[in-house]
Amino acid sequence: MRKFIDEMREQGLVDEIERPVSTRFEAAQMAVKTDRVLYFHDCDGKEAVMNLTADRRALAAALGADEKGLIRRLAAANYDGNLKPMGKLEMRPADFSELPVMTFYPKDGGPYITAGIVFSRLDGVENASIHRMMVTGKDRVAARLVEGRHTYVMHREALARGERLPIAMVIGAHPAVTFASCTRVPEGRELQFAAELLGGELPVWECPNGVLVPEAEIVLEGYIGNETAEEGPFVDITGTYDFERIQPVIEFTGMWTKENPVYHSILPGGSEHRLLMGVPYEPKIYRAVAGVTTVRNVVLTTGGCGYLHGIVQVRKNTQGDGKNAIMAAFAAHTSLKHVVVVDEDIDPFDPEDVEYAIATRVRGDRDLMVVTGVRGSSLDPCREGDGTNVKIGVDATMTLGEEEKFVRAGWDE
Known part of the structure; x- marks a missing residue:
């Protein structure tokens, strides 16, 4: 992600925010006014980035394509990149107080992690997807698992066996990895799709619970078990509040970060959120109409x-x-x-x-x-x-x- 931010800097597309900015509403209020990359040097004392791919040109650049030809390239994907094992990560106890987790709107149910990619592993199949996650404690979140989606199905299967579903979450991955995790691909091929987008190969590390993760600023490992909690309200892509639900709790058992990690946050209902929701469907529509x-x-x-x-x-x-x-x-x-x-x-x-x-x-x-x-x-x-x-x-x-x-x-x- 840092390399991509540097590429955006070279093109004059990054606004450097040197002054202190609060994680409560203030960062969100700044991000909603522009589609330029915002780099916060002091977001409640931490470094953070918003609007990383908030316009189509930036997203296309992250995926190695030009804006007009992006969908044709994505429609031709084979999801066949290679994963390069890099060893195991050593974790320390998880603690969300170390991260500038943001509260975006006045009626939010709490601080939300919005750019965390959740990797779930069961029977050798690994899924990647983004879930909104409301922080409920120093090592816990209530995660919205949409019914019928892959993480939801894997979680139900694990519970039926009397097991917890092992997961890992990364924050601050390359935008191609984020995009791949938002795309409907053949089962368990999100990392391979990311590798394809990045030139054919993607380094991955193994967490202590066996889940594979790509390079990122922040990595947490944990499990989804039987515990539930109230989640919401939360602003979704329409800019309106989604209601409260009872959702599964993810308990995080370990955490790894780069030195002075850069925290990525996606503005709910903002341009980056909408692009990451919609653009993955464009090649699917393209192939159907073809x-x-x-x-x-x-x-x-x-x-x-x-x-x-x-x-x-x-x-x-x-x-x-x-x-x-x-x-x-x-x-x-x-x-x-x-x-x-x-x-x-x-x-x-x-x-x-x-x-x-x-x-x-x-x-x-x-x-x-x-x-x-x-x-x-x-x-x-x-x-x-x-x-x-x-x-x-x-x-x-x-x-x-x-x-x-x-x-x-x-x-x-």
């Missing part, structure tokens, strides 16, 4: 919380391709709420250009698809009590055979 027509690009928009709104750019081969692309996008990302399909001449990264396509190429009686009573995102405040919602697809493409009606005037005709 199965029905020629796809050029996919963007989950910032205004759509990086998760609920998508723009799909295609080259139509038949008149029905726009609607087929809509259905493929909804199938690939079930939390997607609204999707707009545009032609190759429309820039999917430009909201004004997309609006132009809607204004000039859409007839409401012909080009809208409305699907009711379908599963939506649990994060959407307007979902029904049973979790269902309404999805709308907009085919904003030109009518095949009538392209001359839609040609925009210019000097390169």
